[in-house]
Structure formats: structure tokens, C-alpha cells
Amino acid sequence: MKFEQRRTFLLRAALAGIGAFRFAPARARVAWSLPRELWITRPDAQESIRTVYWADGALLPDGYCAINRIYRDLRAGAQRPIAPGLLHLNYAMQCAVARFRSPRPMVLLSGFRTPQTNRLVGGVEPNAHFAGEADDFIYPGLSFRENLQLARLFQIGGLGVYPDRGSLHKDLGRSRTWVEYGPSRTR
Numbered sequence: 001m002k003f004e005q006r007r008t009f010l011l012r013a014a015l016a017g018i019g020a021f022r023f024a025p026a027r028a029r030v031a032w033s034l035p036r037e038l039w040i041t042r043p044d045a046q047e048s049i050r051t052v053y054w055a056d057g058a059l060l061p062d063g064y065c066a067i068n069r070i071y072r073d074l075r076a077g078a079q080r081p082i083a084p085g086l087l088h089l090n091y092a093m094q095c096a097v098a099r100f101r102s103p104r105p106m107v108l109l110s111g112f113r114t115p116q117t118n119r120l121v122g123g124v125e126p127n128a129h130f131a132g133e134a135d136d137f138i139y140p141g142l143s144f145r146e147n148l149q150l151a152r153l154f155q156i157g158g159l160g161v162y163p164d165r166g167s168l169h170k171d172l173g174r175s176r177t178w179v180e181y182g183p184s185r186t187r
Contacts, residue, residue: 036091038063039105042070048105053087071111071132075120080112082132085156085172090135093154097139109167110136128158134171136160 035055041048049070053063067087072079090106097104113121113129128134139147144166151159151168160169161179 036088038067038087038090038094039103040067040070040090040108041105042074042108044109045070045074050105054084054091059084068112068132070108071135073112073114073117075117076114078112078114080132082112083172086133086135086170089154089156089170089172093139093150096150096153097142101141104139104141107138107140108135109138128171128173133173134158134169136162136167136169138167 035052037050037052039048039050047070049066051063051066053060053067064081064087068079068082071082094103094106110121110129111134112132113123113127115125115127115130118125118127118129123129138144139150142150144163147168148161151170155170155175155177157173157175158169158171159177161177162168162181163179164181
């Protein structure tokens, strides 16, 4: 199975697994066919967006550009296109959270990073953040344990667990999990 086919299969399997969040698989198929909206807040930038980024089987330029902007490297002021697969994963997770609790934004702590910023924050190299295929996040109103359960349910690639920081990392790379303790450096 090719890499993209595997990723699509895993994303669909994760979406079907939303039953753990009381989200019936039949309804999941309906939700997946609808326009896809993301609600993201970025505390460090004091920004929040709620935008439709996908409809009729394609990215919508205005919504996609807004997402790329909020995902930018704040320190460097640089941005790059964020992988649609990461956005679809965020959409599936947000649907699950909305069904399990109530609609709420994903709090984005780190998105795209330049290599210079990555070194400053102590990130490893190579890094999925460079390619726009990773983010560090948390859903407010869910306990850290519930956030971790959600991330595990939807894990497709890497899952970083940062208990002392109260945040998680997800990426579209190879499947792996790690736990890191200690405070983060400034993003």
C-alpha cells in the first residue's frame, strides 16, 4: 500500500473510530462529505479564526490562506502551505470533540517552524514542523488525559506528549510516540 493510500486509510479508520466519542460512523460519513471548517485560536498571536477550508472536494483559497497565516512561524514571521492531511485530521478531531462535549477551538501552540526557530525552541531535526505537517495543540475544556485519549484515537503519525507543558504534538510522519518532561522554551 502506497504511503498516501495508507494515510487515507488510517484517517478513515480513525474517523470511523469516533464511536468512542459517541459519534455514529454513519453520521461520520455524512460529516466528512460536508464542507470542512476549522476553528483555531493562537494565544501567542492573540488570533482566532473560524473558516471553511474545504468544500466540493477541494481546498478553498481564502480559508486555506487564513489557516496558513495562523500556522505561521511567529518568531520569523514566515509561513508556508500547511499539509491538507493535517487539516483533515484536525477537522476529524474537532468533529469528535464537538460531538463528545461541545464545539470549541483547537488551541494552536506551534505550527510551521523555520529551522532557526526550531533550534531556538529545542526541537529535533529533521522536523515535520518544517514541512507544515505538524502542530502542537490542546483542546480547552478537556482534561489533559482526555486530550491525550483523543490524540491517541486519531494518531496517524507522530504523537508527542508534553505533560509538564500541558500540550501535545501530532504530525503526519511515521507512527511513533514519545513523552518529554520539562518546560518549553519560548515558541
